[in-house]
Amino acid sequence: SQKIEQNSEALNIQEGKTATLTCNYTNYSPAYLQWYRQDPGRGPVFLLLIRENEKEKRKERLKVTFDTTLKQSLFHITASQPADSATYLCALDIFNNAGNMLTFGGGTRLMVKP
Amino acid sequence: DAGVTQSPTHLIKTRGQHVTLRCSPISGHKSVSWYQQVLGQGPQFIFQYYEKEERGRGNFPDRFSARQFPNYSSELNVNALLLGDSALYLCASRVSRGNTEAFFGQGTRLTVV
Structure with a gap:
C-alpha cells in the first residue's frame, strides 16, 4: 500500500539547535514534494517545494x-x-486516476524549548 | 489581498443531518481542493475542482459531494452525518491543477453529536 511516514512522536530540541524532520514514502514516484507548517486549529501554511531533479532547496533558516x-x-x-x-x-x-492531489503524511510536532 | 476564506469557522450538527461548507479561493486561483483532517492526523484529500469540473475524488463515501461555481468558489456538502465525520475541513486553492504551492483556509471545525 502507499504510505507517507513522518515521525509521529514529538521532537523536542533546545533553542539554537538544528531540528531535522524526516519524511519517508513508499510506492510513490512523485515529481514534487512540499513541506507545510500547521499551528493548532489553523490551516497548513506552505514552506518549501522541491522537485525530483533538485537534491536540496533552501529558504532562510530552512533546508x-x-x-x-x-x-x-x-x-x-x-x-x-x-x-x-x-x-x-x-x-x-500526486497525479493519478483520482486526480491531482496533495497526499500528506501524519505530521511531526516540533517543540523548541528556550 | 484576501487569502482563502472558509465559512463557517465552527459548526455543531446532529447525526443524520446534512451540512454545507463554503470556500472562496484566492483571486485568480482556479483550483479548489477539499481535505478532511482528523485530530492528530494529516489532511486527507476529498475532492479537487478545476475550472468548475471535478478533477479528482479521494476515498470518501457518496455522502460527500462538492461543486465549484463560475466565480471559482466552492461548496462541500455532507449528507447523513456520522459521528466520525467530526473533523477540521480544509479548503485549499492553487493557481493551477498541481505542482504548485497550495494556500489553505483556516478550516471549518465540524462537530457531530
Whole structure:
C-alpha cells in the first residue's frame, strides 16, 4: 500500500539547535514534494517545494533535501527558535486516476524549548 | 489581498443531518481542493475542482459531494452525518491543477453529536 511516514512522536530540541524532520514514502514516484507548517486549529501554511531533479532547496533558516532513490525527504530548521514550535507536514504532489492531489503524511510536532 | 476564506469557522450538527461548507479561493486561483483532517492526523484529500469540473475524488463515501461555481468558489456538502465525520475541513486553492504551492483556509471545525 502507499504510505507517507513522518515521525509521529514529538521532537523536542533546545533553542539554537538544528531540528531535522524526516519524511519517508513508499510506492510513490512523485515529481514534487512540499513541506507545510500547521499551528493548532489553523490551516497548513506552505514552506518549501522541491522537485525530483533538485537534491536540496533552501529558504532562510530552512533546508529541504529530496532523495528519490531512498524515497526520503529531510527538513532542517537551523538556529531554531521557540516560535518554530508547530506541526510540520510533508506532502507529495500526486497525479493519478483520482486526480491531482496533495497526499500528506501524519505530521511531526516540533517543540523548541528556550 | 484576501487569502482563502472558509465559512463557517465552527459548526455543531446532529447525526443524520446534512451540512454545507463554503470556500472562496484566492483571486485568480482556479483550483479548489477539499481535505478532511482528523485530530492528530494529516489532511486527507476529498475532492479537487478545476475550472468548475471535478478533477479528482479521494476515498470518501457518496455522502460527500462538492461543486465549484463560475466565480471559482466552492461548496462541500455532507449528507447523513456520522459521528466520525467530526473533523477540521480544509479548503485549499492553487493557481493551477498541481505542482504548485497550495494556500489553505483556516478550516471549518465540524462537530457531530
